[in-house]
Amino acid sequence: MERNIDQLLGYNINMLAHFLQNIYNQRLGEYGLTHSQAKVIYFLAKAGEQSQTDLQKRLHIKASSMNGLIETLLKHERIAKRSCQKDKRTKLVKLTEKGKELHAIILNIIEEIESEAAQGLSKEEQQVMVSWLKKMQENLKPKIIGREDK
Secondary structure, X not given: OOOOHHHOHHHHHHHHHHHHHXXXXXXHHOOOOOHHHHHHHHHHHHHOOEEHXXXXXXXXXXXXXXXXXXXXXXXXXXXXXXXXOOOXXXXXXXXXXXXXXXXXXXXXXXXXXXXXXXXXXXXXXXXXXXXXXXXHHHXXXXXXXXXXXX
């Protein structure tokens, strides 16, 4: 019995994610950003100052990856980092003015790419797809909880 992985849901989601990642990195690269850095800027703009650990959990990445993102964004003055007054071990991160300016650019890029990706899909179809993808995320999230710091 022959198996065609190109008919599997996970394979197609992975391919779509790969294409999107490449497009985001290409367009964001014009502003000296990667997709991962843009996500940090987006979440800081949305939630405001937060601990580096909370940001890492929200992004579902390893501590070492988070450190690299933070250092690069600090180097380019897109974020600022300080110690928490209550617990000096906790590092708080927030956007700088440069970071806030990039956030507006990031939102425009997201809108453009979303529009391109959703061509030919009705609003209802898009909502159904998002609903299904969120269900799948919830199905798989328990499998990665606790593994993100390793």
